[in-house]
Amino acid sequence: MKKNVLLVIFATLCMYACHQDAVPVETVVPKEIRDSISIEVLKGFLTEAMGTSEKAVVYNSRDTTFVIEGDILISKTEAEKQYKDNVNLASAHRRRRWLVSDTWVRNIKIYMRPGTPPEWVAVTRTALAQWNLLKGVKVKFSEVSELRWADMEIVARIDATSDKIAVAQFPYLEGKPGSSIIINLKYSYIPTEQKLTTMAHELGHTLGIAHTDLHQDGIIEKPIPGTPNSDLHSVMNSVVSNWTGFTFGDKKAVQAMYPNGEWIQMAGSATDIAVGPLGSVFAIGKDPIGADFGIYQLGSFNQWFKLPGSARKITAGAGDVPWIINSVGGIYRYNYNTRLWDRMPGSAKDIAAAGDGSVYMIGGAAATGGNCIYKWNGSNWTQLPGGAVRIAAGAQGMPWIVDNTGKIFFLGGSGAHWSEVPGLATDIFAGPEGSVYITGRTPVYGGYTLSRWNGVDWSLMPGTAVTLAVNHLGTPWAVNSLGEIWYQNL
Numbered sequence: 001m002k003k004n005v006l007l008v009i010f011a012t013l014c015m016y017a018c019h020q021d022a023v024p025v026e027t028v029v030p031k032e033i034r035d036s037i038s039i040e041v042l043k044g045f046l047t048e049a050m051g052t053s054e055k056a057v058v059y060n061s062r063d064t065t066f067v068i069e070g071d072i073l074i075s076k077t078e079a080e081k082q083y084k085d086n087v088n089l090a091s092a093h094r095r096r097r098w099l100v101s102d103t104w105v106r107n108i109k110i111y112m113r114p115g116t117p118p119e120w121v122a123v124t125r126t127a128l129a130q131w132n133l134l135k136g137v138k139v140k141f142s143e144v145s146e147l148r149w150a151d152m153e154i155v156a157r158i159d160a161t162s163d164k165i166a167v168a169q170f171p172y173l174e175g176k177p178g179s180s181i182i183i184n185l186k187y188s189y190i191p192t193e194q195k196l197t198t199m200a201h202e203l204g205h206t207l208g209i210a211h212t213d214l215h216q217d218g219i220i221e222k223p224i225p226g227t228p229n230s231d232l233h234s235v236m237n238s239v240v241s242n243w244t245g246f247t248f249g250d251k252k253a254v255q256a257m258y259p260n261g262e263w264i265q266m267a268g269s270a271t272d273i274a275v276g277p278l279g280s281v282f283a284i285g286k287d288p289i290g291a292d293f294g295i296y297q298l299g300s301f302n303q304w305f306k307l308p309g310s311a312r313k314i315t316a317g318a319g320d321v322p323w324i325i326n327s328v329g330g331i332y333r334y335n336y337n338t339r340l341w342d343r344m345p346g347s348a349k350d351i352a353a354a355g356d357g358s359v360y361m362i363g364g365a366a367a368t369g370g371n372c373i374y375k376w377n378g379s380n381w382t383q384l385p386g387g388a389v390r391i392a393a394g395a396q397g398m399p400w401i402v403d404n405t406g407k408i409f410f411l412g413g414s415g416a417h418w419s420e421v422p423g424l425a426t427d428i429f430a431g432p433e434g435s436v437y438i439t440g441r442t443p444v445y446g447g448y449t450l451s452r453w454n455g456v457d458w459s460l461m462p463g464t465a466v467t468l469a470v471n472h473l474g475t476p477w478a479v480n481s482l483g484e485i486w487y488q489n490l
Contacts, residue, residue, distance in 0.1 A: 039059050039076075042059075042066065042076070042079045042080065043057045043059065043066070046066055046068060046074065046079060056068060056069045056070075059076075064076040064077075066079055070162075070163065070164070073167065092212065092223045092224070092227060092228070092229050092230065092231075093209075093212050093223065093224045093227035093228070093231065093234070093236070093249050093250070093252070093253040094209070094210040094211070094212065094214075094221045094222060094223055094224060094455075095208050095209055095210060095221065095222055095224050095253070095257060095454065095455055095456070096170045096171065096208045096209075096210055096220065096221055097220055097221075097222075097456060098170070098171045098172065098173055098175070098208060099171055099175070099207070099208045099257055099258070099454070099459070100139075100171050100175060100176070100177045100206075100207055100208065100258075101174075101175025101176075102138065102460070103175060104151055104175065104176055104177055105138050105139055105140075105177070105207075105258055106138050106139075106140055107140055107141075107142055108139070108140070108141050108142070108151050108152060108177050108206075109141075109142055109143075109144045109149055109150045109151045109152070110124075110128065110141055110142065110143050110144065110150060110151075110152050110153075110154060111143070111144050111145075111146065111147045111149070111150035111152070111153045111154070112124060112143070112153070112154040113147075113153055113154060113155050113156070115156060116154060116155075116156040116183070117156060117185065117188060119188070119192065119195065120154075120156055120183055120188070120195065120199075123192060123195040123196045123198075123199050124154055124199045125143065126196055126199075127196055127199035127200040127203055128141040128142075128143065128203070130196075130200055130245070130246070131200065131203055134246065134251060134254060135251075135261065135489065135490060136251075136255045136259065136260060136261030136262075136488065136489065136490035137254045137255055137258045137259070137260050137261075138258040138259070138260040139207060139254060139258050141203070151176065151177055151179070152177055152178065152179055152180060152181070152206060153179070153180050153181075154180075154181050154183065155180060155181070155182045155183065156182075156183040156185055157182065157183075157184070157185060158184065158185045158186050159184045159186060160186055162184055162186065164184060165183070165184055165187045165190065165194075165195075165198045165240060166181055166182060166183045166184060166198050166199070166201075166202050167181070167182050167184075167202075168180070168181040168182075168202035168203070168205040168206050169181075169205070169206060170205060170206070170208055171206065171207065171208045177206045177207065178205060178206030178207075181199070181202045181203070181206065183198075190240075191242065193242035193243040194240050194241065194242055194243070196243040197235060197240050197241060197242065197243045198240050200235050200243070200246075201235050201236060201240065204235060204236050204250075207254070207257070207258070208257065209224075209236050209253060209254070209257070210236070211236055211237065211238045212231050212234040212236040212237050212238075212249070213231075213234070213237045213238055213239070214238060222455040222456050223455055224252075224253045224256050224257065224454065224455050225256055225395075225434040225435055225436060225453050225454070225455055226252050226255075226256050226431065226433050226434040226435035226474040227249045227252045227253045227256065227434070228248070228249040228252075231247050231249035231250070233247050234247050234249055234250055235247070235250050236250060236253075252433075252474060255452075255474070255490055256435065256452060256453070256454050256455070256459070256474075257454045257459060258459060259452045259459050259461035259462075260461065260462060261461075261462075261488035261489050261490045262488070262489045263462070263463050263478070263486045263487070263488055263489070264486060264487055264488075264489050265484060265485065265486050266298075266302065266485040266486065266487065267302060267303070267304070267485075268283065268285075268296070268304050268485055269285065269286045269482075269483035269484065269485065270283035270284060270285055270286065270296075270479045270483055270485050271284045271285070271286055271293055271312075271467075271479065271483065272284040272312070272313050272314050272467050272479065273314070273467060273468070273469045273477050273478070273479050273485065274314045274315045274316040274322060274469045275316060275469040275470060275471040275477055276316035276317070276319075276320030276321070276322070276355075277316075277317070277318065277320065277354075277355030277432040277471075277472050278319070278320045278472070279320070279471055279472060280297065280298070280316060280320035281297070281298035281469075281477065282295070282296065282297050282298070282307075282314050282316055282322045283295075283296045283297075283298070283304065283314070283479075283485065284296075284311055284312065284313065284314050284324075285304075286483050289310035290310060290327075291326075291327035291328075292310035292311050292312055292326050292327050293310060293311065293312065294306055294310060295307040295308070295309055295310060295311055295314065295322075295324065297322075307322075307334070308339065308340060308341065309324070309332070309340075309341050310326065311324035311325060311326050311332070312324075312325055312326055312327050313325040313350065313351060315351050315352050315353045315359075315393075316353060316469075317353025317354055317355065317357065317358070317359055317393075318353070318354070318355055318356065318357040321333060321334055321336070321353075322334045323344075323351055323353050323359060324341065324351075325348050325349070325350070325351050325361075328347075329347035329348055329349065329364060330343065330347065331343075331344040331345070331346055331347065331348050331351065331361065332344060345379075345380050345381065346361065346363065346374070346380070346381050347363065347364050348361035348362060348363060348364075349361075349362045349363070349364060349371055349389070350362040350388075350389070350390055350391050351391070352391045352392045352393040352399065352430075353393060354393035354394065354395075354396075354397040354398075354430075354432065355397075355432035355472070356396055356397040356432075357397070358375065358376070358393055358397030358399075359375070359376035359393070360373065360374065360375050360376070360384075360391050360393055360399050361373075361374050361376075361381065361391070362374075362388055362389065362390070362391055363381070366387070367386065367387030368386070368387050369386055369387030369388055369389075369401075369403035369404060369405075369407075370387040370388045370389040370403050370404040371387055371388065371389065372387060373385075373386055373387065373388055373391065373399075373401065375399075384399075384411065384415070385416070385417060385418065386401070386403075386409070386418050387403065387404075388401035388402060388403050388404075388409075389402060389403060389404050390402040390425075390426070390427045390428055391428070392428045392429050392430040392436070393430060394430025394431060394432065394434060394435075394436060395430070395431070395432060395433060395434040398410055398411065398430070399411045400428045400430055400436060401418065401428065402425045402426065402427060402428050402438075405424075406424035406425055406426065406441050407420060407424065408420065408421050408422075408423050408424070408425050408428060408438065409421070421453075421457075422456075422457045422458070423438065423451070423457065423458045424440070424441045425438035425439060425440065425441065426438075426439045426440065426441055426448055427439045427448075427466075427467060427468075429467075429468040429469060429470055429476070430470060431470030431471065431472065431473075431474045431475075431476075432470075432472050433472055433473065433474050434474070435452065435453070435470055435474035435476075436452070436453035437450060437451065437452050437453070437468050437470065437476055438450070438451050438453075438458060439465060439466065439467075439468070444464050445464060445481075446463075446464030446465065446480040446481055446482065447464045447465045447466035447480050447481040448464060448465065448466065449464060450462075450463050450464065450465060450468070450476075450478070463478060463486070463488070464480055464481075465478035465479060465480050465486075466479060466480060466481050467479050473490070474490070475487060475488055475490050476488050
């Protein structure tokens with residue numbers, strides 16, 4: 001196993017940070033079912049689910065807890081539930097099934113028990129401050145002076161038998177943060193910078209963030225969309241090193257799970273917007289030209305300059321080449337050589353281009369779920385299965401759709417069928433780095449509510465809009481029902 005190799009190589013240099021899985025379940029498994037699942041069966045299940053050896057799964061009868069590779073703790077009740085659900089454990093920047101709800105995440109109150117050594121108190125406070133400095137997230141921590149006011153406690157004690165610096169709990173099913181972090185004072189000799197990384201790491205676990213460097217796909221743990229495939233210096237790696245700050249990937253992971261960026265208004269007004277994978281920004285204005293509107297591109301000094309032609313919808317794909325649809329469904333692609341629009345085959349109601357060159361459109365012919373879906377093959381359109389009313393194209397050209405009932409789907413790697421995800425939407429938008437956003441179904445001032453895909457479901461975010469576009473960093477640009485143009489400061 002990777003962790004065992006790391007332990008051998010780095011034993012004299014660094015320690016493991018670890019976490020405790022203490023996620024409760026709403027429905028207690030009936031006693032007769034619990035008793036029918038033997039410890040050996042559960043050990044076998046966890047061995048296969050975690051991709052580890054049977055010797056690496058140890059059952060502690062005193063705590064009724066399985067310890068996996070000495071690092072991951074799973075209660076017997078949770079193991080039974082996973083066994084019954086036939087659920088495997090998961091992987092890159094990754095998250096657990098449950099997150100901290102808005103009820104708690106905006107002010108998670110921390111209590112440090114008396115007896116916590118001053119150096120650990122100091123690094124914990126620094127770790128809290130580092131979390132609170134993150135931009136574009138809802139997460140905020142504060143310290144309280146009494147346990148009765150706390151959501152989480154910091155406990156320090158010696159465990160001479162453990163090779164772990166600290167353990168922490170994951171969030172609870174009802175949305176509470178993990179309730180404790182236990183520091184092992186056996187390792188008080190490690191440098192202050194490693195102590196700081198440890199506490200920042202464990203706080204991440206209490207928010208539902210799993211280890212970054214363990215790669216096993218599954219249902220209980222899911223990759224966080226919009227994050228890098230690898231991150232050698234992630235604070236959430238299982239091996240602790242000196243503190244160097246949160247990585248770009250760490251920040252993107254928390255922004256995807258707990259989005260809360262400030263919106264900044266741009267000059268101009270629009271009815272639609274597009275951002276190419278290289279960063280070019282295009283808009284359909286509000287100035288009528290026949291049955292359509294003017295087309296614009298954002299210049300270097302945040303000034304809009306007009307492109308030829310007119311349209312109703314716009315997208316931008318590989319090479320930041322924009323595609324448009326006009327009021328009669330005509331499809332056009334911009335030609336940077338002639339500075340004119342080339343007429344493309346077909347007629348469309350919606351269109352989406354991706355950074356890898358993929359282009360999709362919703363045609364005029366009716367189909368179950370809305371209208372037929374097509375993909376550009378280089379010379380014409382190839383029909384895909386299903387029907388939809390809105391479409392987006394994201395990482396590796398993966399298409400996402402919304403059908404005429406608001407249901408949301410993405411097309412898997414085989415391209416044979418659409419996979420549904422939770423939630424309802426009026427429209428959907430995807431970035432080239434993997435982020436996905438939706439507008440909700442209920443009209444509000446400015447358009448509709450906004451949510452971001454977190455790998456399992458949708459995290460509500462501030463702001464309202466009628467349409468969005470997403471750049472290569474996962475930053476959304478929005479147009480609201482007033483025609484105002486905004487981007488989120490992440």
